[in-house]
Amino acid sequence: MPDVFKDYVKKKFSRPAPLHGVRVLEVCTLLFGPSGPSFLAEMGAEVIKIELPPAGDVTRSLNPFGWFYKEQSPMFMHINPNKYYMALDLHIDLGQQIFKELAAKADIIEFNLRPGVTRRWNIGYEQIKEANPGIIYIEKNGFGQWGLYAEQDRPSNDGASQALSGYAWMSSFPNRPPLKQSIWICDYYGGLMGEVAVLAALHHRRKTGRGQFIEMSQTENIMRAMSWVWPYQQLTGKGVEAAGNRDQCICPADTFLCADGRLAALAAPAPDEFMGLCKAMGRPELADDPRFREHSVRLQEENALEILKIVAAWARAHTADEIEARGREFGFAATRLHNAVDMNEDPHRRQRGFVKEIDDPLYGCYVEHEFPVMMSKTPPKIKWTVRPVGFDNEFVMTKILGRNQAQIDELYLHGVLGKWKDMQGRRPPSDWDGQAGVIIRR
Amino acid sequence: MTEHKRPKWADWADHIRALDDPAKNFEKPEALDHLTVIDLSSRSMAGPYCTSLLAELGAETIRIEPPGGDLVRSYSPNGVMHRGTGMAYLQEGRNKYHVTLNLETEAGRDMLRSLVAQADVLVETFPAGRMDNWGLGYEELAKLNPRLIYASITGYGQFGPESGRNQFDYDNVAQARSGVQYATGEVLPEGKTVAEVPYAVSTKAGPWIAWAVSGTFGALGILAAAYWREMSGEGQAIDISTPEAYERLNDYMLHWYADQGVVNERFGNLDTCLWLYGFYPTKDGGVFLGGLRLEMWKAFVDIIGKYDDWGAEQWTTLAPFMKKDWQLKYQAMINPETRQYTSQELTAKSIEYAKLGRLAPITPVVAEIVPPWNAMHDEVWRDRGVFAPVQDPVYGSIICAQAQWKSTETPPRTKWVCRPVGYDNGYIYLKYLGYGPERLRELGERGVI
Numbered sequence: 068m069p070d071v072f073k074d075y076v077k078k079k080f081s082r083p084a085p086l087h088g089v090r091v092l093e094v095c096t097l098l099f100g101p102s103g104p105s106f107l108a109e110m111g112a113e114v115i116k117i118e119l120p121p122a123g124d125v126t127r128s129l130n131p132f133g134w135f136y137k138e139q140s141p142m143f144m145h146i147n148p149n150k151y152y153m154a155l156d157l158h159i160d161l162g163q164q165i166f167k168e169l170a171a172k173a174d175i176i177e178f179n180l181r182p183g184v185t186r187r188w189n190i191g192y193e194q195i196k197e198a199n200p201g202i203i204y205i206e207k208n209g210f211g212q213w214g215l216y217a218e219q220d221r222p223s224n225d226g227a228s229q230a231l232s233g234y235a236w237m238s239s240f241p242n243r244p245p246l247k248q249s250i251w252i253c254d255y256y257g258g259l260m261g262e263v264a265v266l267a268a269l270h271h272r273r274k275t276g277r278g279q280f281i282e283m284s285q286t287e288n289i290m291r292a293m294s295w296v297w298p299y300q301q302l303t304g305k306g307v308e309a310a311g312n313r314d315q316c317i318c319p320a321d322t323f324l325c326a327d328g329r330l331a332a333l334a335a336p337a338p339d340e341f342m343g344l345c346k347a348m349g350r351p352e353l354a355d356d357p358r359f360r361e362h363s364v365r366l367q368e369e370n371a372l373e374i375l376k377i378v379a380a381w382a383r384a385h386t387a388d389e390i391e392a393r394g395r396e397f398g399f400a401a402t403r404l405h406n407a408v409d410m411n412e413d414p415h416r417r418q419r420g421f422v423k424e425i426d427d428p429l430y431g432c433y434v435e436h437e438f439p440v441m442m443s444k445t446p447p448k449i450k451w452t453v454r455p456v457g458f459d460n461e462f463v464m465t466k467i468l469g470r471n472q473a474q475i476d477e478l479y480l481h482g483v484l485g486k487w488k489d490m491q492g493r494r495p496p497s498d499w500d501g502q503a504g505v506i507i508r509r
Numbered sequence: 510m511t512e513h514k515r516p517k518w519a520d521w522a523d524h525i526r527a528l529d530d531p532a533k534n535f536e537k538p539e540a541l542d543h544l545t546v547i548d549l550s551s552r553s554m555a556g557p558y559c560t561s562l563l564a565e566l567g568a569e570t571i572r573i574e575p576p577g578g579d580l581v582r583s584y585s586p587n588g589v590m591h592r593g594t595g596m597a598y599l600q601e602g603r604n605k606y607h608v609t610l611n612l613e614t615e616a617g618r619d620m621l622r623s624l625v626a627q628a629d630v631l632v633e634t635f636p637a638g639r640m641d642n643w644g645l646g647y648e649e650l651a652k653l654n655p656r657l658i659y660a661s662i663t664g665y666g667q668f669g670p671e672s673g674r675n676q677f678d679y680d681n682v683a684q685a686r687s688g689v690q691y692a693t694g695e696v697l698p699e700g701k702t703v704a705e706v707p708y709a710v711s712t713k714a715g716p717w718i719a720w721a722v723s724g725t726f727g728a729l730g731i732l733a734a735a736y737w738r739e740m741s742g743e744g745q746a747i748d749i750s751t752p753e754a755y756e757r758l759n760d761y762m763l764h765w766y767a768d769q770g771v772v773n774e775r776f777g778n779l780d781t782c783l784w785l786y787g788f789y790p791t792k793d794g795g796v797f798l799g800g801l802r803l804e805m806w807k808a809f810v811d812i813i814g815k816y817d818d819w820g821a822e823q824w825t826t827l828a829p830f831m832k833k834d835w836q837l838k839y840q841a842m843i844n845p846e847t848r849q850y851t852s853q854e855l856t857a858k859s860i861e862y863a864k865l866g867r868l869a870p871i872t873p874v875v876a877e878i879v880p881p882w883n884a885m886h887d888e889v890w891r892d893r894g895v896f897a898p899v900q901d902p903v904y905g906s907i908i909c910a911q912a913q914w915k916s917t918e919t920p921p922r923t924k925w926v927c928r929p930v931g932y933d934n935g936y937i938y939l940k941y942l943g944y945g946p947e948r949l950r951e952l953g954e955r956g957v958i
Contacts, residue, residue, distance in 0.1 A: 070636075071647050071746045072668040085733040097801070098760075101798040111735050125801060131761055131781045132833050135932055136768060141761035142782060182525075183518035191521075196732035212529075213916065218515060219860055222799075222874045226786055230797035233881030235788070237715035239695075240708035244795060245878045247778045247788050248714060249692035256718070257726050264914045267540040267566045271919045273739060274543065279918035282529060287895050291913035292721035294554070295585065295596035295880045297896065299927075301908040302591050307880030312681070312690075312713050316584040318596050320681045323691070324703055330711055337552055337580050340677070362580065363595070366588035395674055400682045402663065405775055406691040407766035410756065419669040421753050422763065434767035434828075439723075439754040440730035441666070443647075444745035445737050457880065464562035485725035501833045 071443045076420035078446075084111020085445035089269070092166075093150070094118060094157065096124045098225065099207055100179030100250050100286055102258030103265070107148035107175070109438040115169065115463055116147065120154035120485020123456035136325045137430055137496040145435070148425075148449045154457030154485040160165040161483040164188045168468055171198040174272075175265055180210045181220060192415065203268040207261055211284040223238065230251030233307070234293065234489050240311040240424050256292065257285035318362065318371045319344070322381035322404070323390070329477030331382060331390035335399035336362050343397035348381045355441040380407040405471045427452045428504035429496060455495045456487035462506040472509070529915040531894030531922075538631045539567025540919035541725045544735065546570040546630040547621075548605065549612075551633035552580045553676045554717055555662045556753055556795050557601040560632050563731065564604035565911070565921035572622065575612070576958065578930035592904055594927055597717075600909055602927030603899075608938065609931040612643055616957045621943055622935040625650050629744075630731055630919060637663055637672045638818045647746040653845030657744040658924045661743055662727050666750035681721035686752035688759050690714075694775045702904050711775065723754035776833075779840060783811055784830040787840065788878060789847040798843075799874035803827045809873035813846040816867075852877035901926045934958055 082484070089112040093104040096357060100114065108114040118124050126143040136144065156162040167190065176195065178185055185191040185206065194206045208225020210216035229235040229247055234413050239246035264281045272278055290297075296307045307315075312332070314320035319341075319445055320334035336346040338354075340363075346353040353359055358370040364496060365374060382390055387403040394401025405413075416422040431453050438447035463486070464470040478484040486494040502508060516522075529680055546568045550556025557572070557784065564570040585595030600644045611617040622645075625631060640646050640661075647659045659707065664678035664686075665671045684690045686874065694712035703710055718851075730747045738744055761782065773781060778788035785800040792847040800806040807821045816822070829835055831922060846856065859875035867879070879887075885896055894912035901907055908925045914921070938944040944952070 069641060069646050069648060069746065074746060075668060081674060083737075085737040089736075090732040106729065127826070129782050129801070130831065131833060133771065133828070134765060134769060134771070136764065138943070141764045145760045145764065160747060162897050173841070185523045186518075186521055188612070197646040198715075210889075210892060213526040214893045214922060215513060216514065218522060218675075220516060220863060220870075221860065222805075222863075223876070224786075224799050224801070224874055225873050226780075226788070226797040226799050227876035230795075230876040230878040230885065231887075233879055234714070235878055235885040236880045238693075239712065243695065243708050244778070244790070245788060246694065246696050246712060246740075247780070247797070248689070249776070250759050252714070252718060252758065254722045256725070257937075259729065259758075260913060261563055262765075263725060263728050263732065264916065266729065266736065268916070268917060269734065269736060270541040270543075271538070273736075275917055278844060279916050280525070280528065281914055281916040282525065283914040284893070287890065287893065288913045290890070290895060291883060292558075292718060292725075293716045293881065294600045294721070296716070297885055297908045298591070298599045298911050299586055299589070299596040299883055300885055301588055301898075302596070307586075307882070309715060309716075311708065312710075314679075314681045316595065317681070319678065322681065322685060322711070324710070328683070328703075331683045332690075332713075334677075334679035334682050336679075337585070337677070341851075360581045363585070363588040363590065364582070366585065367667060371587075379524060388953045393678060398675060399690065400676045400679045402686050404691055405686045405688050407650050407688060407762045407771075409686075410759075411767045412689050415671040416753070417748075419666055419753075420752065420758075421750075424765070430721060434763060436757050436759075436763060439757040440726050442730060442741060442745055443747070444732060444741075445734065449734075457885075462582045465757055477720075478857050503514070 072441065074389055075441060075446065079448050083445055086110040086112040089175065090173045091115065092169055093177045095177055098146055099257050100177065102255050102403055104177050105146055106147060106259065106262050108487060114150045115153050116150040117153050117155050118456055120457055121488035121493065122490065123154060123493055132491045135491065136433065138491045139141060139430065139496065140492055143448045144494065147453045149168035151452060151459040151463055152454035152457065153460055153463045156483055157188050159192065159483065160480060165483060166190050167195065167198055170195045170202065172467055173202065174269065175203045179207045180216050181208060196278065199275060203272065203278050205261055205265055205281040205283065207257060207283045207285065211287060212282045218489055221302050226256040227253040228289055231286050232289045232293065234289055237307050237309050238453040239309045243308055253285045253289045257283060257288045260288050263325065276507045311369065318365045319374055319378050321375055323379050325382050325387040325390060326384055327386040329387035330404040331387040331401060332404065333390060333394060333399060333401035340399040347393040347397040385486055393402065407424060408480045425452060429454065429499060456493045457485050459506060460484050465507055528917040529920065531897065531912040531915055531920060534920045534922040538618040538919055541552060542567035544568040544630060545628045546632065548623055548673060549573045549631065549633040550579065551634055553662065553720065554581055554597060554601060554680065555678060555720040555724040556632050556634040557581065557688060558721055559662065559727035560605065561601045562728040565923060568607040568921065572607045572701050573610045574607065574930055576945065576956065579691045599904065599907055599926050603923050604925060605908060606933035606937050607879070607930065608934045609930040611957050614957050616955065618645060619642055621645060622653055625651045625657060627941055628657065629735065630660065632660045632662065632727065633661050634678055636675050636677060637665065637667045646658050651744060655744060656738060656742065658731055658747065659661050660731055660747040660749065661751045662723050662751060664751060667748040680717040680720045681713055683755055685750040687719060687755040688762055692762065692773045692775055697761065697779045711783045719751050719755040722758060723749050723751035728755045737866065779836050783871065784827055784836060785942045789843055791847050791850055791855060792851045793877045796855050797874065797876040798846065804868055804871045805873045806830065806849060808862060808868045808871050810868060812862050815846065859914065899923050899926050903929060931958065
């Protein structure tokens with residue numbers, strides 16, 4: 068282990084955050100929108116999540132088969148840590164005014180709405196730019212701000228992106244119907260890439276003082292990640308089809324059924340790895356077989372199917388753990404298939420602090436994933452989870468806009484600011500004492 | 510499809526397009542043209558993907574391969590090559606300068622040190638410890654260049670009990686370790702075994718999504734580190750494990766198990782958490798149907814003419830529909846309905862419903878499940894610059910997915926798709942090390958480059 072990561076987990080909170088001092092306003096719902104600002108919040112940015120009172124983000128209602136954690140959506144919790152929760156009615160003039168005041172003091176603003184809505188609310192890019200020319204303003208949605216699909220006002224979401232990009236088509240077994248992923252990959256991946264755009268814009272602003280407008284379509288973004296598919300189709304004139312668990316570009320690389328009924332994945336394309344696998348199988352001569360010796364020859368369809376058949380027969384005679392152990396011993400990549408039990412109980416994840424316990428004033432202790440980028444001098448970290456709708460109104464209004472209590476009460480009176488509806492996921496957990504987690508207490 | 514009538518807000522669309530159309534990308538500045546990046550990736554596409562993102566934003570990116578080239582150049586379906594390069598690397602060689610360097614030689618390592626002393630970022634994907642064994646670990650290179658941002662993207666990370674594994678990082682193995690593959694795939698029909706139905710198993714995604722995700726997190730971490738460096742003057746080491754990066758996008762699965770002891774299992778083309786949300790068959794293929802609000806689900810039921818039959822008027826909450834048994838029940842009721850239409854017909858109905866339906870403008874999401882071939886030939890994506898071919902001096906006209914976002918000031922752009930092995934040795938080693946042709950010839954003879 069390099070010294071630079073010695074005691075990384077232990078010393079996380081004695082080190083600064085990389086994005087300290089960056090302020091973000093988020094008007095986003097579901098997953099594509101909020102996931103990006105969360106990544107910034109985990110890296111230390113001050114993210115103010117603005118919801119429409121009193122029901123807020125619809126994600127608060129989502130749940131696996133009816134399970135909520137202390138009345139809260141586990142999905143909402145996973146995707147919205149470290150934020151400040153404000154409920155501001157952007158449909159009304161005073162709400163828009165407050166938003167503009169905040170925007171004047173922000174670095175980044177994020178939306179996921181249909182095209183044209185921000186302008187209708189008088190908080191479109193041009194309107195905000197007047198008050199804050201350096202603003203970095205991103206709008207994320209299904210089809211962008213222009214083009215036929217956008218103009219048709221098509222609604223979209225993650226599943227639509229998996230469908231329209233060809234991602235689902237190439238992710239099933241051959242001659243089976245296209246398969247949807249169990250995670251909302253186009254949402255999360257769009258959120259992630261959106262922040263690459265935003266941080267690049269932050270660098271540009273530092274150099275030039277200029278802000279910018281960014282738009283992202285989640286379908287276009289996932290197609291960027293589909294790599295070899297595009298030149299392959301162009302140059303061969305053939306469409307890409309599904310190949311099950313087999314990696315079409317690397318051989319051998321597949322998932323195999325093992326003697327214990329479990330699955331193991333392995334990959335061994337490089338000469339040393341392939342030799343290691345052949346030795347592990349007790350078939351060292353295969354490494355010299357003209358069909359298999361060179362990776363590009365081994366990839367040819369009939370050769371690939373032949374070697375995969377040989378590996379499959381070998382795997383079937385061993386347990387998944389044995390396959391993983393052979394990989395370590397003989398120097399090729401191999402693993403047993405992991406599930407939720409491994410996520411929670413694997414000592415490697417725990418000792419790296421990737422899986423850790425959060426101690427939250429409202430939601431108590433629960434297990435969560437850490438930000439997956441470990442930075443030796445500026446460790447990103449999850450600190451707290453979600454809050455009820457409008458929970459931090461007083462803090463935001465006082466800290467950033469200097470409003471006193473009477474002025475804040477006035478805004479409540481006019482419905483500009485709002486608090487949670489008495490509804491699952493919007494109100495505090497039932498065991499809340501009325502004080503815990505409140506930053507400015509009356 | 511009927512003639513497209515432009516919406517009321519068409520002036521907005523025109524205004525934004527005038528500002529951010531990718532066709533005008535080359536008129537604009539580049540956000541990262543102040544950075545020099547060294548890419549030492551080996552066998553993994555996560556590293557090249559990471560540096561592609563930086564290179565698309567203008568970073569001068571030097572891709573270092575061993576003499577003979579990195580293994581990733583051979584990654585290609587059926588082993589098909591285009592002018593000596595596989596299909597995968599034709600996407601991720603983009604905008605980079607390609608040099609060769611033999612890190613097994615002391616002379617090669619010295620040349621790398623000289624490059625690193627002049628660089629901002631280094632990306633590597635060797636199993637942990639290998640760079641240290643070469644004397645090229647973070648601590649040593651940081652002595653030469655304290656501002657260096659040193660990013661390692663690996664299978665097991667730089668610390669933790671498994672980090673000593675001498676194994677390279679592959680996408681399919683990372684997908685298997687992330688928990689995502691476990692919960693994705695067709696459900697095994699009752700009474701059947703995997704031997705009988707070999708496709709009803711945990712199934713990975715077709716694209717290299719684990720590599721793409723760790724590479725993108727890598728780019729994000731590097732940009733954040735570069736931001737902090739502007740304040741502190743200090744570089745740092747970054748550690749990303751590909752399975753962890755992909756697992757971070759796995760939502761409620763960890764929490765559900767840790768709190769309830771429930772292991773999230775495969776649910777086919779339905780969604781454990783969402784309704785209406787799944788893939789459904791049509792006359793000519795299939796569509797995705799989505800409607801996460803009650804009104805959208807009702808609107809869908811209206812579109813298929815079952816609003817009254819199924820009693821949609823009475824529904825007041827989506828909650829019961831999210832339960833497993835109701836999902837399966839309604840899936841079985843929906844399937845024969847959607848089979849009566851083509852995918853295009855259902856899509857058109859949804860767009861139409863947004864204008865004229867009883868719940869308009871609310872309408873469900875309907876999206877045809879298309880093969881990648883259709884996606885690439887979709888005029889809308891082409892119009893938006895996603896598949897604009899790159900005119901490459903070596904490889905000819907090549908389609909690269911690009912313009913993954915549009916922006917008014919510093920959009921990403923692709924200048925060339927790839928370079929042959931060692932193509933830029935002359936330029937880069939002259940520019941950074943002052944080595945002319947004579948010196949390079951000698952280094953070539955000694956097997957250093």
